[in-house]
Amino acid sequence: MTPAGNVADLVSVAAQRGPDHPAFIDASTGATLNWRQFDALTSAEARRLIGVGVAPGDRVAVRLPTSPEFCVAVFGALRAGAVVVPVSPSAPVRELARIVEDSGSRVLVGEGGGVPTVLPPPPVEGVEGQEPLGSVRGGEHIAVLAYTSGTSGVPRGAMLSHRALLANVSQCAALRPAPVTAADRVLLALPLFHSYGLGPGLFQVAAAGATAVLLERFEAERAVDVIERHRVTTVVGVPPMYQAMLQVGAARLREAFMTVRLLTSGAAPLGPALLDAVEHATTLPVYEGYGLTETAPVLTSTLVGGKPKAGSVGKPLPGVELRLVDNDGQPFVEDEELEFPDDDAGLVSVRGANLFSGYWPDGAHGPDAEGWFRTGDVGYLDPDGDLHLVDRAGDLIIVNGFNVYPHEVEKVLAELPQVAEAAVVGIPDESTGEAVKAVLVLGADARLSTEDVLAHCTEHLAKFKVPVSVEFTDVLPHSPTGKLVRSRLRLPQD
Secondary structure: OOOOOOOOHHHHHHHHHOOOOEEEEEOOOOOEEEHHHHHHHHHHHHHHHHHOOOOOOOEEEEEOOOOHHHHHHHHHHHHOOOEEEEOOOOOOHHHHHHHHHHHOOOEEEEOOOOOOEEEOOOOOOOOOOOOOOOOOOOOOOEEEEEEEEOOOOOEEEEEEEHHHHHHHHHHHHOOOOOOOOOOOEEEEOOOOOOHHHHHHHHHHHHHHOOEEEEOOOOOHHHHHHHHHHOOOOEEEEOHHHHHHHHOOOHHHHHHHHHHOOEEEEOOOOOOHHHHHHHHHHHOOOEEEEEEOHHHOOEEEEOOOOOOOOOOOOEEEOOOOEEEEEOOOOOEOOOOOOOOOOHHHOEEEEEEOOOOOOOEOOOOEOOOOOOOOEEEEEEEEEOOOOOEEEEEEOOOOEEEOOEEEOHHHHHHHHHOOOOEEEEEEEEEEEOOOEEEEEEEEEEOOOOOOOHHHHHHHHHHHOOHHHOOOEEEEOOOOOEOOOOOEOHHHHOOOOO
């Protein structure tokens, strides 16, 4: 598949290569679709969208859980030449409305409102025998508009072209061992609307003509049972998933993982202790990767070097260039005398065919004239050339692989009339990697309970953005210039 194609062509190629090979298994029902059936469903969905007036380039919001219906909706919209706007099925009304309005989506597949047309989930049976439908658009045309919080906390749509998504599929497929082969059964218990579930998960499975075992909600005992029952060979995971599965017990894991050949992890840092614990329990190493929504999404992997390395996210994928730069974007001068101390860390800057086309709608803040994009992450390269991430520019919080910017949560907290000042920081959490902590200063004589704060946040924020801890204080720490010093708030307040 060349970068000039349409992402939905991955489905038609898989159907030609192995029409009767299982494509998707719904773990909740056991229902199976082969690639011939899925290709027909994809064409049927494209026709359904065209029938309600969707034209090439129109945005189609997809708000469905991890399921065969989600997969059909995405590939069907792409085949019709539309731009897919994935939205969390649990997104609050306010967040959904903001994304729909900003993207200009004219159709929403799933539940919601704010668009001219709302369609139910696509059918996943009974459409064979129809004439195949060719894909419309491709290459530099935008395929996916993936919303990610900007530095201000306001969601921005990263414009991912067919070229970028297909390039990353090819870059990942070039790794050895290959992350996904046609013989694999891949557990996808990730939210597919997230770039990690969409690219390394769904699109990689389609590119290989493999089989995806879809689990709508991750729960450790259930996931382990599904792995065993469906003879899963590859797990695409995140650190909290592996942490939770360890609680099932080493003996049970080894029994269930008899068919598993590869464990991969991404979206959040994989701690050395967790890496060791998983290998000890399963006898399988976990290969860690790193990337961004804006890079479609994978940039590096320890698969490149052939073995996991604690604390490292590995080397760049084939076709990805990576360098460290200063705040002005200028590369550091290499000095072989140095042994890569922390003060040699810099901003991670990358270049490759997998980069996005800037932010919606005008392509602002995309790669520079030479094709380089500064990720905002800070890291250093060890003597082997492996990347280590040591910090993040700004105060980004990563909860279960999802970005949370403090400013967005602080704005919601400030809506409470009792709140004089609010600050939000990330704190360690065993189950989610990080969690949100809010520290509030109330106005004179104001009273506010933790329960009231959480109720307000739950109403207006996605679940992973809601604070798990609320503290009240008389004053927040500020620098001499008046800047909030968040680092002092990560510890309990006296």
